[in-house]
Amino acid sequence: MPISIENNKIIISSPSTLEKVGEVKISSIKDVEKKLNIASNYKEWTSLPLSRRCSLINKFRKVVFNNKKLVESIIESETGKKDFVIFAETLSFFDHAKSMSKIARTALKNSKRNSGLLFKNKKAYVKYEPLGVVGIISPWNFSLATAMKGTIEGLLAGNNIVLKPSEYTPLTIEIIKKLWDENIGYNDAFQIVHGDGKVGSILVKSDLTDIISFTGSTKVGLEIAKICSETLKPCILELGGKDPMIVLKDASMKRAVESALYAGLFNAGQTCISTEEVFVENEIFDEFLESLSAKIKSIKSGSTQNDQLGPIITPENKQKINDHLNEIKNKSKVIYGMSGDHDNFIAPAIVVEPPENSKIVNEETFGPVISVRSFKNEDDLINKIHKTGYGLSSSIFSNNKKRINRIISRLKFGNVNINDAMTSYIIPSLPYGGEGKSGLGKQHGIEGLRSYCRVKSILENRFNFIDEPAWWNRPKIIEKLLRKIVNIIFRF
DSSP states (O other): OOEEEETTEEEEEOTTTOOEEEEEEOOOHHHHHHHHHHHHHOOTTTTSOHHHHHHHHHHHHHHHHHTHHHHHHHHHHHHOOOHHHHHHHHHHHHHHHHHHHHHHHHHTSOEEEOOOTTOTTEEEEEEEEEOSEEEEEOOSTTTTHHHHHHHHHHHHTTOEEEEEOOTTSOHHHHHHHHHHHHHTOOGGGEEEOOOSHHHHHHHHHOTTOSEEEEESOHHHHHHHHHHHHHHTOOEEEEOOOOEEEEEOTTSOHHHHHHHHHHHHHGGGGOSTTOEEEEEEEGGGHHHHHHHHHHHHTTOEESSSTTSSBOOOOOHHHHHHHHHHHHHHTTTSEEEEOEEOSSTTOOOOEEEESOOTTSHHHHSOOOSSEEEEEEESSHHHHHHHHHTTOEESEEEEEOSOHHHHHHHHTTOOOSEEEESOOSGGGGOTTSOBOOEETTEESOBSHHHHHHHTEEEEEEEEESSOOSOOTTSTTOOHHHHHHHHHHHHHHTTO
């Protein structure tokens, strides 16, 4: 078991070695409420100029970089991830912190707007003000990147943060918080609490949180949305995905196959933007399947650095993956890779044409399992893709730009990759978020920064005339003149 509870502490064990790697104290209701009160009343961070906040976040990025080996070792100990996966995660964090610090300098400044043809005597602009306290609930699969991307965006916008990391991977955020306190200060601007969903629910239900940012399952996300709706509290929900890859008949076969393996098996498939389904046009289906099958047979999950895939981090997720595979084992052809060590390592698998009513088609699997399905035409493709109701990330492989654009226009997905897979998520300037069962709101880019802001429209009169043409005491001649001006301006 990766975690256990002893004496009000979470004991964390490595899912790879099964050895104890650390512990954290569970936050009581009083602990959480105390930190929320502190965050609600703390003004030092909010009052900093935008340029100063940007400089401090960039400084923090450098601090974490200088301690990269320590941070990476902690991620490895509590997740069992392979070296390259950890490298990719830390790289994503560094790039995000640096890029968003730069983007924020202009994205969060007052934005001048056109006051219209009739109101040139007015100054119109938009102010982006912090909402207040951001409650962040982050998942276990990317304990650094996912937790800190929302934290960085919220801090840049001038908010104070109370973050609850996953109970399965709290040690990464513990060291991150230590580095923040020792090198940045403003300790009360960024606080953490520990525990399971009960602790997270305190953040969601509290009158002191002004926005909730949650990354996790669709089931929990729906519950959070319901609670937030009662008080109209805004929430950003990055939920599950059943991310499709579309391979058209003119696609580069080699690139499509390699992309499917990368996007389907990265982090042992434990990512919401993992490619779980590959839809291949009938004409090339057999060729694609043969090539993909040959490659997956050589891929192994295990604890050594020669093994390509790491462990399944939580027992619950391992059970779900096994349930999905067991349901179709006598109904569909399954091609397996290799696994070793112990039960936390699951062999990667390809499922060929699973039944339409199976869990592996209709639910997020969140593991190293790739379904390969054929389609006969574009209508058939779109119907199959949208059947699940998920709409997070997608990819399409083809050299026919006309077909690509036509299919993209029909996809109800927040993110699309062309002749690529998953990459859009790690581009800091691109807004990220899903449609339908995959969530609400946007993170990353200008849109993500402004999600953590109160958007305030300001109209300022430039000249202190005694009267305005539209006021009740306007002379008749002014009204006639105004009508003539309108007729002239809007005639064309």
